[in-house]
Amino acid sequence: MIFPPNHQLPSNGSNQKAMNLHVTSFVLKRIYSFLLIIMFPVLLIGQSVQEEYLEAKRLFSTKQYLSAKAAFSNLARSNTSFAPYASFYYGMSAFKSGDEKVAIDQWKQMLNQFPTFDQKAEILYWLSYASFTIGNTTEGISYSRRYAEVSADSDAGRELANSFLQSMSMDSLTHVILRNPKDKLLAEVYVSRSMDLPYTERDFFLIDSLRSLHNLDIATISDVNLPIIKKDQYQVAALLPFMFESLDQPGRILQNNLVTDLYQGMLLAAEDLKREGKHINIVPYDTKRSTEVTQSILNSRNFEQTDLIVGPLYSGPVKAVQDYSLEHMVNMINPISTTSEIIGRNPYSFLLKPTTETMALALADLSIHEMDSNKNVMIFYEQNDKDSLLATIYRHKLENVGYKVVWMTPINLENAKTIQDSLTAEHIVYLTKSEADSIMRLPGRTVENRRIRDDELKRIWKDAGDPDGFSLPISYDDNKREIVYYEEVLNMAKDSIGHFLVSTHKSVFSNNLVSVVQARKDSTRIYTFADWLDYTMADYSQFERLGITMIDPDYIDKTKYSFQDVSSRLSKRYKTLPSEYHYLGYELIWFVGQHMNAFGKYFQTGLRGGKFTRGRIFEGMSYGLANDNQVVPILRFKDTELEVVNRSTYGD
Numbered sequence: 001m002i003f004p005p006n007h008q009l010p011s012n013g014s015n016q017k018a019m020n021l022h023v024t025s026f027v028l029k030r031i032y033s034f035l036l037i038i039m040f041p042v043l044l045i046g047q048s049v050q051e052e053y054l055e056a057k058r059l060f061s062t063k064q065y066l067s068a069k070a071a072f073s074n075l076a077r078s079n080t081s082f083a084p085y086a087s088f089y090y091g092m093s094a095f096k097s098g099d100e101k102v103a104i105d106q107w108k109q110m111l112n113q114f115p116t117f118d119q120k121a122e123i124l125y126w127l128s129y130a131s132f133t134i135g136n137t138t139e140g141i142s143y144s145r146r147y148a149e150v151s152a153d154s155d156a157g158r159e160l161a162n163s164f165l166q167s168m169s170m171d172s173l174t175h176v177i178l179r180n181p182k183d184k185l186l187a188e189v190y191v192s193r194s195m196d197l198p199y200t201e202r203d204f205f206l207i208d209s210l211r212s213l214h215n216l217d218i219a220t221i222s223d224v225n226l227p228i229i230k231k232d233q234y235q236v237a238a239l240l241p242f243m244f245e246s247l248d249q250p251g252r253i254l255q256n257n258l259v260t261d262l263y264q265g266m267l268l269a270a271e272d273l274k275r276e277g278k279h280i281n282i283v284p285y286d287t288k289r290s291t292e293v294t295q296s297i298l299n300s301r302n303f304e305q306t307d308l309i310v311g312p313l314y315s316g317p318v319k320a321v322q323d324y325s326l327e328h329m330v331n332m333i334n335p336i337s338t339t340s341e342i343i344g345r346n347p348y349s350f351l352l353k354p355t356t357e358t359m360a361l362a363l364a365d366l367s368i369h370e371m372d373s374n375k376n377v378m379i380f381y382e383q384n385d386k387d388s389l390l391a392t393i394y395r396h397k398l399e400n401v402g403y404k405v406v407w408m409t410p411i412n413l414e415n416a417k418t419i420q421d422s423l424t425a426e427h428i429v430y431l432t433k434s435e436a437d438s439i440m441r442l443p444g445r446t447v448e449n450r451r452i453r454d455d456e457l458k459r460i461w462k463d464a465g466d467p468d469g470f471s472l473p474i475s476y477d478d479n480k481r482e483i484v485y486y487e488e489v490l491n492m493a494k495d496s497i498g499h500f501l502v503s504t505h506k507s508v509f510s511n512n513l514v515s516v517v518q519a520r521k522d523s524t525r526i527y528t529f530a531d532w533l534d535y536t537m538a539d540y541s542q543f544e545r546l547g548i549t550m551i552d553p554d555y556i557d558k559t560k561y562s563f564q565d566v567s568s569r570l571s572k573r574y575k576t577l578p579s580e581y582h583y584l585g586y587e588l589i590w591f592v593g594q595h596m597n598a599f600g601k602y603f604q605t606g607l608r609g610g611k612f613t614r615g616r617i618f619e620g621m622s623y624g625l626a627n628d629n630q631v632v633p634i635l636r637f638k639d640t641e642l643e644v645v646n647r648s649t650y651g652d
Helices: 015-044 047-061 065-076 083-096 100-113 120-133 137-151 154-165 170-179 184-194 204-214 250-255 257-275 291-299 301-305 315-328 356-370 385-399 416-424 433-440 454-462 507-520 540-546 561-574 580-599
Strands: 233-240 279-286 308-310 331-334 349-351 376-381 404-410 426-431 448-451 482-490 499-503 525-529 549-551 634-638 641-644
Touching (some): 120 137, 120 154, 137 170, 154 184, 170 204, 204 356, 233 257, 291 301, 308 315, 356 385, 356 499, 356 549, 356 634, 426 433, 433 482, 561 580
Parallel strands (some): 525 549
Antiparallel strands (some): 426 482
């Protein structure tokens, strides 16, 4: 017998009494079943031993545990077939009297003393239970696993361990998993419970590492248990700041081009779905960037029919919609944000794009794969929430797999030039002629020579014979004049740094760091963002030569037929060159429309398996346990063309 499914272990304080009551009831039930097992040996032993046993049993059943412990101790030392049973109950009496250590030691001793004991599973069960009770989670898991093996009931052992693990605080569970990273049960519990935390409180590196280490089937870990609700037509509410009444403010209208473009893309996708017999009805609502207006929309009678909310885009309305989404179990999805706070604790909130955290992990994965031969890294980041967050997560992941972050610093207008000078600073190394000859044979190395100055000669003569005096390795040219060979060497040795992470979107910083890598003429690589392509002075051949590697969640392969088709029809329909927001609106409705048609209103039931869905415009979507898109295209130039270098990690 094991814990019932709804068992939870209270932690401390007043809950301890509840735990003791539960344990008492539970222990007695298990003991009574065990007493039936041992009745037969009682009938075979002598009358005096039987009487002694019955008295010990009476003491135990009347909760006189100290007296029962003493009585069972005598029987355990007897040379009878009853000794192993008495030994077990000696440990049980100690456990019930609060002496868990004695109980555990007794049961451990029994495993060696009675290796063929037919109730070995009982011993392992209580060893696991007692170990968990005193906080020794590692041994608790170990004994629960052995209990499952001996009893041939893997579910029983798993449920025993899980009942304790689920009751632990996340801090305690984190400490345990860090000490036991190879334990799959621990990993599954940790990942599952992490999904209940807000994105900002999740240890993304640890979650990612455990999933990778154990090849976890995320579909079995997910706690999503939603009804399947399929409809002939789904109602999608577009809660966007259209600002319909703002025609007298041209500046605001121009700023709202992105909203108009987004909505136009959504409409075209809905038409394409309709031709396939998949009906998505998009209903526009103007939030006017106002919390009050948004709340009135949510309270309207017609809104009750909504199956999915797209948006909103501003923080005030987002909070109102988050609350509504959670209370009414209505999915919401944001098409443009990469901010994890929009997801928060809401299991019904999704992002079409990856979060900053997800991008950091994807880029770190690639650099770990590519830069294994040189694990020294420097990290520069702009001091804002997103760039500093990406840099921090990136650092943690690399350091946890043995990389050394030799310098991590914010970069700003005041220190950008200082950083550049530090990375390119040089000093002179003087050489003998033989050393110079050897170096000049090496590709890419340059040695210079010059006449020795008179002041240098005087200092050499003055310090002659002084081991700490001034000296130069003097050589002579063909005219017998003193010359010296020298090489200008970087203070930070060439190839000593494997790569830079540069988490910034500002052109002044990107241009400075491209100049640094060019000046150093070594193998150091830059990992950064794709929008560097829009504003750096370097041309694409320089990007290729320097191996600059870029995150681009909005990457579009413009040679793809589906992109060209959608782009052409958007242009004809709306008489404009399609923008990124046209494409985001289209991809969003196409994606959720296909999944709602296949899986119903709660389309996330089809996402938890982590399957990659190829995009019609962008690379594609994959979610798994996450509520943000896990597909993070990373780009590099090859033969003057951009290519996705990490497609194998998510593509089909």
